[in-house]
Amino acid sequence: MDEIRRVIIIGAGQAGGETAQRLRQGGFTGEITLIGEEPHAPYQRPPLSKQYLSGELPMERVLLRPPEVYTHENIAWLKSTRAVWIDRTNRRVRLEGGRELSYDALVLATGARPRKLPLAGADLAGVHVLRTAGDVDAMRAAFVPGAKLVVVGAGYIGLEVTAVARKLGLDVTVVESAVRPLARVTSPEMAGFFLDEHTSKGVRFVLGGQCALIKGVDRVRGVGLDDGQEVAADIVIAGIGVTPDVALAQHSGLTIGNGIVTDRQCRTSDPAIFAIGDCASRPMVHYDNRVERLESVHNAIEGAKIAAATILGQAPPAEETPWFWSDQYDLKLQIAGLFGGYDHTVLRGSMADRAFAMFYYKGERLIAVDAINKPAEFLGTKMLIAKGLSIAPDILADASRPMKELVAEAQKTASQKT
Amino acid sequence: MAKITYIEASGKEHVIDAPNGQTVMEAAVKHAVPGIDADCGGACACATCHVYVDPDWLGKTGEPGSMEQSMLDFANDVETNSRLSCQIKVSDALDGLVVRLPKSQH
Ligand SMILES: Cc1cc2nc3c(=O)[nH]c(=O)nc-3n(C[C@H](O)[C@H](O)[C@H](O)COP(=O)(O)OP(=O)(O)OC[C@H]3O[C@@H](n4cnc5c(N)ncnc54)[C@H](O)[C@@H]3O)c2cc1C
Ligand code: FES
Numbered sequence: 001m002d003e004i005r006r007v008i009i010i011g012a013g014q015a016g017g018e019t020a021q022r023l024r025q026g027g028f029t030g031e032i033t034l035i036g037e038e039p040h041a042p043y044q045r046p047p048l049s050k051q052y053l054s055g056e057l058p059m060e061r062v063l064l065r066p067p068e069v070y071t072h073e074n075i076a077w078l079k080s081t082r083a084v085w086i087d088r089t090n091r092r093v094r095l096e097g098g099r100e101l102s103y104d105a106l107v108l109a110t111g112a113r114p115r116k117l118p119l120a121g122a123d124l125a126g127v128h129v130l131r132t133a134g135d136v137d138a139m140r141a142a143f144v145p146g147a148k149l150v151v152v153g154a155g156y157i158g159l160e161v162t163a164v165a166r167k168l169g170l171d172v173t174v175v176e177s178a179v180r181p182l183a184r185v186t187s188p189e190m191a192g193f194f195l196d197e198h199t200s201k202g203v204r205f206v207l208g209g210q211c212a213l214i215k216g217v218d219r220v221r222g223v224g225l226d227d228g229q230e231v232a233a234d235i236v237i238a239g240i241g242v243t244p245d246v247a248l249a250q251h252s253g254l255t256i257g258n259g260i261v262t263d264r265q266c267r268t269s270d271p272a273i274f275a276i277g278d279c280a281s282r283p284m285v286h287y288d289n290r291v292e293r294l295e296s297v298h299n300a301i302e303g304a305k306i307a308a309a310t311i312l313g314q315a316p317p318a319e320e321t322p323w324f325w326s327d328q329y330d331l332k333l334q335i336a337g338l339f340g341g342y343d344h345t346v347l348r349g350s351m352a353d354r355a356f357a358m359f360y361y362k363g364e365r366l367i368a369v370d371a372i373n374k375p376a377e378f379l380g381t382k383m384l385i386a387k388g389l390s391i392a393p394d395i396l397a398d399a400s401r402p403m404k405e406l407v408a409e410a411q412k413t414a415s416q417k418t
Numbered sequence: 419m420a421k422i423t424y425i426e427a428s429g430k431e432h433v434i435d436a437p438n439g440q441t442v443m444e445a446a447v448k449h450a451v452p453g454i455d456a457d458c459g460g461a462c463a464c465a466t467c468h469v470y471v472d473p474d475w476l477g478k479t480g481e482p483g484s485m486e487q488s489m490l491d492f493a494n495d496v497e498t499n500s501r502l503s504c505q506i507k508v509s510d511a512l513d514g515l516v517v518r519l520p521k522s523q524h
Pocket of ligand 1: 010011012013014016017036044046047048049080084109110111112130133232248253277278279294297298300311323324327328
């Protein structure tokens with residue numbers, strides 16, 4: 001690529017914000033323009049369904065960095081501004097209103113859009129999605145003790161909202177079309193654990209439940225299921241997943257698969273354009289270069305690091321094992337690795353203690369862990385996968401030996417072999 | 419409010435006025451102190467906010483909790499004065515605190 005003097009980043013979320021920061025910290029002295037349609041400076045989304053929803057954290061503590069930093073670092077952050085067109089031939093981006101900007105390198109960090117319930121009544125007041133701080137602000141007035149909440153979709157976000165709602169004293173029903181919660185993201189055993197936890201906290205579940213319509217006149221009054229049941233509701237939150245925001249990339253003819261397709265350097269099919277975070281998919285080095293689109297903070301940060309290093313002409317950092325966390329009640333779930341394609345699991349510790357780890361194996365190979373209140377098992381596995389190492393199932397199942405010791409032993413054995 | 423000194427592995431110092439109630443991690447990140455990655459934003463889920471607390475201050479910052487301690491077991495170059503900075507809350511009692519940063523968080 002020619003010398004890069006002008007970088008445009010579209011999307012001022014976790015990935016976009018990190019890219020701007022990494023470029024400056026990495027010594028980039030050219031122009032950086034960070035375009036974001038939200039009114040806020042780049043912020044973290046995880047607290048939205050946790051401490052921001054519960055009121056424990058104010059917005060200024062959710063921001064990645066205070067807004068003034070962008071001025072100090074000479075980053076042109078355009079807030080409440082949408083990019084509407086990419087002219088790849090002339091390397092220009094058009095903003096809503098018509099203004100155009102030129103780039104030498106463009107980073108697409110447009111994230112994902114929450115799916116809306118495809119139902120009659122979904123536009124009624126009191127029906128919400130949860131993706132932005134604005135979404136949480138909009139539901140706050142109705143999110144009060146005693147209110148009847150229906151959460152549609154038992155994924156991590158839906159269950160985190162459920163946990164906060166129960167703590168605040170809302171009456172919660174979760175409607176999930178699969179026969180178990182977390183069906184897309186974890187094993188039946190883990191799903192059973194979370195189901196029991198929430199049930200014991202007084203949450204009602206309608207599993208295998210299909211929503212047919214949202215009832216109400218001006219405001220939501222209930223959710224009608226296709227078996228004729230009605231669940232009363234003062235507030236409905238849909239947590240039924242997201243679709244990657246590929247609109248701009250698609251219009252400009254970039255290759256799209258599950259998200260904008262990139263190589264390991266986060267480059268799209270146009271070498272001047274990078275795509276990172278929730279909107280993009282790339283080969284996963286620790287998983288035989290299988291192409292995946294991940295929705296996690298780690299993936300957003302890693303994409304930002306790789307794109308920034310590549311733009312700076314530096315070697316990108318070694319890729320980490322993909323990881324994720326979720327907080328529900330007093331449970332901290334930490335996931336390392338990708339569990340897809342596992343053929344057996346190993347439990348370390350006991351679910352009844354609410355501190356245990358479920359390991360996922362594909363043949364001999366350890367590919368992932370779900371750790372509940374067990375940070376050592378999480379970090380240990382994260383390190384092992386990054387180094388291509390495993391621990392035999394019978395050894396891991398013995399919870400009497402500390403994880404630290406087992407990991408050290410695995411590393412020692414590996415170094416003796418080489 | 420507490421004045422906190424962060425010393426990068428290279429020796430470069432950053433002196434920051436940190437408001438009470440924030441964490442030692444947040445104050446660093448908000449002032450763009452390099453060397454504290456804080457990938458999870460303070461959820462005690464990532465162990466990339468590792469710092470060494472100046473020995474004179476260990477009494478004031480207290481001991482790591484059990485979750486924090488297990489995470490520290492896997493951080494790079496841990497010492498007896500290692501802490502996760504997202505788990506140290508700023509208060510007047512920490513005015514003058516000095517923390518050193520490891521070479522790398524990864
Ligand atoms: C409620 C919630 C809880 C979560 N909890 C966790 C968790 O506990 N752990 C975890 O690892 N991950 C969690 N995640 C996932 C994580 O937050 C996301 O993976 C991450 O934010 C993705 O970052 P991103 O920058 O790719 O996208 P985003 O953060 O979505 O940012 C994209 C930004 O681009 C803007 N944009 C899009 N198109 C344009 C345009 N044309 N012009 C201008 N701006 C545009 C959007 O408005 C948005 O602000 C959570 C997500 C949510 C929503
Ligand atoms: S910021 Fe992640 S553990 Fe401290």
